[in-house]
Amino acid sequence: MPAKKMNRMELLAELAGTLKGYRLKTAGNIGSGIASEAFTLLSAGISAYMVALALQGTLDESSNKLFILLAFSILGFAVFRYLESLLSHDVAFHILVDYRVKLYSAFEKICPDILLNSKSGQLSVTLMNDVEILEWFFGHTVGSIVATLAIVLGILGFLAWLHPLLSLVMIISMAVIFTIPFLLKGTADKQGLLNRYKLGDANSVTLEGLNGVKEILALNYKERYKQKNDAFMEQLTDSQVDYTKRQGKEGGLLLTAAGVAAIAINITAILLVLHGKLSLEWFAVVGTTIWLAFNPVLALCDKARSFGIIFASATRVSDILHAQPLVKDTGRDIPVAAIKPYIDFDHVSFRYKNAGQNAVSDVSFQIRAGELIAFVGESGAGKTTCTNLLMRLWDVSEGSIRIGGHDLRALSLHTVHSVISAVLQDVYMFNVSIMENIRLGNPAAADGQVIEAAKQAQAHTFICDFEDGYNTIAGERGAQLSGGQRQRIAIARAILTNAPILIFDEAVSNLDTKSEMEIQHTLRALAQKRTIVMVAHRLSTIAIADKLIVFENGQVVQTGTHEELISKDGCYRKLVASQLQKN
Numbered sequence: 345m346p347a348k349k350m351n352r353m354e355l356l357a358e359l360a361g362t363l364k365g366y367r368l369k370t371a372g373n374i375g376s377g378i379a380s381e382a383f384t385l386l387s388a389g390i391s392a393y394m395v396a397l398a399l400q401g402t403l404d405e406s407s408n409k410l411f412i413l414l415a416f417s418i419l420g421f422a423v424f425r426y427l428e429s430l431l432s433h434d435v436a437f438h439i440l441v442d443y444r445v446k447l448y449s450a451f452e453k454i455c456p457d458i459l460l461n462s463k464s465g466q467l468s469v470t471l472m473n474d475v476e477i478l479e480w481f482f483g484h485t486v487g488s489i490v491a492t493l494a495i496v497l498g499i500l501g502f503l504a505w506l507h508p509l510l511s512l513v514m515i516i517s518m519a520v521i522f523t524i525p526f527l528l529k530g531t532a533d534k535q536g537l538l539n540r541y542k543l544g545d546a547n548s549v550t551l552e553g554l555n556g557v558k559e560i561l562a563l564n565y566k567e568r569y570k571q572k573n574d575a576f577m578e579q580l581t582d583s584q585v586d587y588t589k590r591q592g593k594e595g596g597l598l599l600t601a602a603g604v605a606a607i608a609i610n611i612t613a614i615l616l617v618l619h620g621k622l623s624l625e626w627f628a629v630v631g632t633t634i635w636l637a638f639n640p641v642l643a644l645c646d647k648a649r650s651f652g653i654i655f656a657s658a659t660r661v662s663d664i665l666h667a668q669p670l671v672k673d674t675g676r677d678i679p680v681a682a683i684k685p686y687i688d689f690d691h692v693s694f695r696y697k698n699a700g701q702n703a704v705s706d707v708s709f710q711i712r713a714g715e716l717i718a719f720v721g722e723s724g725a726g727k728t729t730c731t732n733l734l735m736r737l738w739d740v741s742e743g744s745i746r747i748g749g750h751d752l753r754a755l756s757l758h759t760v761h762s763v764i765s766a767v768l769q770d771v772y773m774f775n776v777s778i779m780e781n782i783r784l785g786n787p788a789a790a791d792g793q794v795i796e797a798a799k800q801a802q803a804h805t806f807i808c809d810f811e812d813g814y815n816t817i818a819g820e821r822g823a824q825l826s827g828g829q830r831q832r833i834a835i836a837r838a839i840l841t842n843a844p845i846l847i848f849d850e851a852v853s854n855l856d857t858k859s860e861m862e863i864q865h866t867l868r869a870l871a872q873k874r875t876i877v878m879v880a881h882r883l884s885t886i887a888i889a890d891k892l893i894v895f896e897n898g899q900v901v902q903t904g905t906h907e908e909l910i911s912k913d914g915c916y917r918k919l920v921a922s923q924l925q926k927n
C-alpha cells in the first residue's frame with residue numbers, strides 16, 4: 345500500500361535527512377568541493393593576472409609571490425579534489441548499504457501482499473537498481489549543489505567588488521541558466537519514472553524467461569516468448585532514447601546559455617575597461633576565470649539533467665519504505681512455552697485485496713493440542729487461505745483466530761512465527777549446504793540434531809548418497825534436488841524448529857508412496873508432542889488424521905473422523921468417490 349506520492353522537495357528532504365548520520369564527512373565533502381573549485385578559479389585568475397602584467401612589462405621580481413601563490417593553489421586544488429571525491433563516495437556507499445538494509449526489511453514487512461500485487465521485475469529493479477541510482481545523488485550531487493551555490497555567491501561578491509554591473513549581468517545569466525532544468529523538470533520526471541517502469545517490465549520478462557525456461561522449451565513457446573521479450577525491450581529502448589534526447593536538448597540549451605552569459609560578462613568588462621572603470625589586469629582575470637566559473641554551474645545543471653531518473657528511483661524506493669504493511673506488528677512477545685498449542689477459528693471471514701468475494705466465510709472450528717488435523721476440499725475451497733491466516737500472513741477480515749486462547753493480532757509476529765512453523769507448497773532452498781538449509785529451522789541446533797531431524801523426515805539416506813553428504817550445496821532454488829527431496833528437507837527444517845504447531849501444505853505431494861508412508865509415520869510420531877495441520881488431497885494422507893475439516897466454497901461444511909464422514913452422505917463422501925474414480 346504506497347503512501348502518498350512525494351514531490352521533489354519532499355524527496356530531497358528525505359534523502360538529505362539520511363545524511364544526518366554522516367554530518368562530519370558531508371561537511372568535509374562540501375568544504376573540499378568549495379575549496380577545490382575556489383583553487384581552480386584562483387590559479388586561473390593568478391595566471392591571467394600575471395600574463396596581463398607581462399604584456400604591460402610590469403612582471404618583475406616582486407611578482408615572485410604570485411608564483412608561490414599559483415603553486416600553492418594548484419596543490420590546494422589537487423588535495424581538495426581528492427578529498428572531495430573520497431568523502432563523497434565514502435558517505436554515498438555507506439548510505440547505500442543503509443538503504444539496502446532498510447529497503448529489504450521494509451519489503452519483508454509488506455510481504456506477501458506486495459509480491460501478489462507487483463511484478464517481480466519491478467521489485468528487483470527497486471531493490472537492486474533504483475537504490476544504486478541514489479549513489480548519483482549522494483556521491484555526485486548533494487555536495488556539488490552546496491559547493492556550486494557557495495562558488496556562485498563568491499563569484500558574485502568578487503564581481504560586485506570589481507564593478508556592480510558585472511555582478512548584475514552574472515545574476516541575470518544564472519537566473520536564465522537555472523531556469524532551463526526547472527522548465528524541463530516536468531518532462532524529466534515523467535520520462536524518468538516511465539524509464540524505471542519500462543526497465544522493471546523488461547526485467548520481469550527476463551526473469552520470466554529465466555524461471556520458466558523449462559516450460560518455454562517444453563511447450564515450444566520459444567518463438568512467442570522471443571517476440572514478447574523483443575517487444576518489451578523495444579519499449580525500454582524507446583523510453584531510454586526519449587530520455588536521452590531530452591537530456592541532449594537540455595545540455596545543448598545549457599551550454600548555449602552559459603556561452604552567451606560568459607560573452608555578455610566579457611563585453612560588459614570590455615566596456616568597463618574602455619570607460620576606465622576596470623584595469624587591464626582585472627579584465628584579464630575576469631575574461632579567463634568567467635569561463636571556469638560557469639563550470640561548476642554547468643556540472644550541476646548536468647546532474648540536474650539526470651534528476652528525472654534520480655527522483656524516479658527515489659520515489660520507487662520511498663514507496664516501499666513508506667508502504668503500510670497490511671499486518672501490523674503491534675502485538676506482544678510471549679514465550680513459546682507459555683502458549684498452549686490449541687487453535688480456535690471463530691467465525692472467520694477473509695477477502696483478498698481486489699477480490700470480488702470472500703475466500704473464506706464464517707469459518708469456525710477448534711483444534712485441540714496434539715491433534716493431527718487434515719484440511720480437505722476441492723481446489724479453491726479455502727484450505728490454503730486458512731493456513732495463511734493461521735500464520736498471520738494476512739489478518740482476518742471478520743472474526744478471530746486464537747492460539748492457546750490468544751488472539752493472533754495480540755501476539756507479535758515473532759511470537760506467531762515461533763509458535764507455528766510451516767512446510768509450504770513451494771520449497772525454497774538457499775544456496776548453502778544441505779546441513780545449513782536444514783539448520784535454518786533452528787540456528788542453534790548441533791549437527792547431530794540436524795541429522796536426527798533429517799532421519800525423521802526420511803531425508804538422511806538420500807543426503808548420504810550425495811558425494812559431499814550434508815555438505816552438498818543445495819543450489820539456488822535447490823536445482824540439484826528433486827521435488828520430493830526438497831520437500832523432505834523442508835520437513836526436516838520444520839521438525840528442527842521445535843515449534844509446537846506445524847503446518848504441512850501439500851507437503852507430501854511430491855513423494856513416492858513408500859516415502860509418503862514413512863513420512864506419515866513420522867508425522868504421527870510428531871503429533872504426540874505437537875499440533876499438526878495438514879492440507880491434503882490424497883486419501884492416503886487423510887487417513888492418518890485424527891480429524892478432518894472439510895471445506896467447500898470457502899466454508900467448513902463437515903468435521904469428523906474419516907470413518908464418521910464416510911458413513912454420511914455429504915461433501916466428503918463425494919470427494920472420496922471422485923478421487924477413487926480418478927485413481
Ligand SMILES: Nc1ncnc2c1ncn2[C@@H]1O[C@H](COP(=O)(O)OP(=O)(O)OP(=O)(O)O)[C@@H](O)[C@H]1O
Pocket residue numbers: 460696697699702703721722723724725726727728729730
Ligand atoms: N492472492 C489471492 N488473491 C485473490 N484471490 C485468491 C488469492 N489466493 C487465493 N484466492 C482465491 O481464494 C479462494 C480460496 O483459495 P485457496 O488457495 O485457499 O484454496 P485451496 O483450497 O487451498 O485450493 P488448492 O487446493 O488448489 O490449493 C479461491 O477462490 C482462490 O481463487
